[in-house]
Amino acid sequence: QVQLQESGPGLVKPSETLSLTCTVSTYSISTDYYWGWIRQPPGKGLEWIGSIYHSGTTYYNVSLKSRVTISVDTSKNQFSLQLRSVTAVDTAVYYCATYNSNWYTFDYWGQGTLVTVSS
Amino acid sequence: QSALTQPPSASGSPGQSVTISCTGTSSDVGGYNYVSWYQQHPGKAPKLMIYEVTKRPSGVPDRFSGSKSGNTASLTVSGLQAEDEADYYCSSYAGSNPYVFGTGTKVTVL
Numbered sequence: 001q002v003q004l005q006e007s008g009p010g011l012v013k014p015s016e017t018l019s020l021t022c023t024v025s026t027y028s029i030s031t032d033y034y035w036g037w038i039r040q041p042p043g044k045g046l047e048w049i050g051s052i053y054h055s056g057t058t059y060y061n062v063s064l065k066s067r068v069t070i071s072v073d074t075s076k077n078q079f080s081l082q083l084r085s086v087t088a089v090d091t092a093v094y095y096c097a098t099y100n101s102n103w104y105t106f107d108y109w110g111q112g113t114l115v116t117v118s119s
Numbered sequence: 120q121s122a123l124t125q126p127p128s129a130s131g132s133p134g135q136s137v138t139i140s141c142t143g144t145s146s147d148v149g150g151y152n153y154v155s156w157y158q159q160h161p162g163k164a165p166k167l168m169i170y171e172v173t174k175r176p177s178g179v180p181d182r183f184s185g186s187k188s189g190n191t192a193s194l195t196v197s198g199l200q201a202e203d204e205a206d207y208y209c210s211s212y213a214g215s216n217p218y219v220f221g222t223g224t225k226v227t228v229l
Contacts, residue, residue, distance in 0.1 A: 036218075038220075044223075045122065045208065045220060045221070045222050045223040046157075046165065046208050046210075046220040046223070047220065048210075048217075048218040048219065048220060051217070051218070059217050059218075061216065061218075062215075062216045095164055095165075097164075103153065103155070103170045103171050103174075104151075104153040104155070104170075104210075104211075104212040104217070104218065105155045105167055105170045105210075106157075106165070106167065106210075107167055107176075109164035109165060109166075110164065111164055112164055
């Protein structure tokens, strides 16, 4: 069982950068999983943001690619999300999760954190 | 990459079956046998229920089953129980833009 916990500001101003960290426990980030970010606007569906391997290889949703950076810190067993130039449409619950590249599934999820974009 | 299309809602009485469709294209659902289904209860993170079209992770009841025909995948919940009331999302590997979710279906147990 992999445990994940998102952390970061719950309120971000428009045009600024949203930054979140996912801390992984009970499992080393430097193993077989990819690690991913997914978001869900209030009352709406899920949207894949991107995924990263511990080597640093990344895959991003093409619709967000120009504004997103996902990075990994193996020494802290964490991976992070940066989303630049945010607007109100980026208000969502942000989840981190393990991404199984064998079956293309998100197997374990964090509890999610609500980020609101507002001045 | 557009979201996969699901009906907004589905319902059934306890003990009955409900089937949810998930329609994509030949670039996602129709092109790969990597369709997954997730269950999400209100305020909770999604839970993986089906992967590789038909397979169930350990601990998922065999009342949940998946199938695919062409560009459309389906999730069937047999013997509906009250705890099955939730939102369900399909997803698929999609090649160059590797991952896409469905629009979601709210299942109501009458």
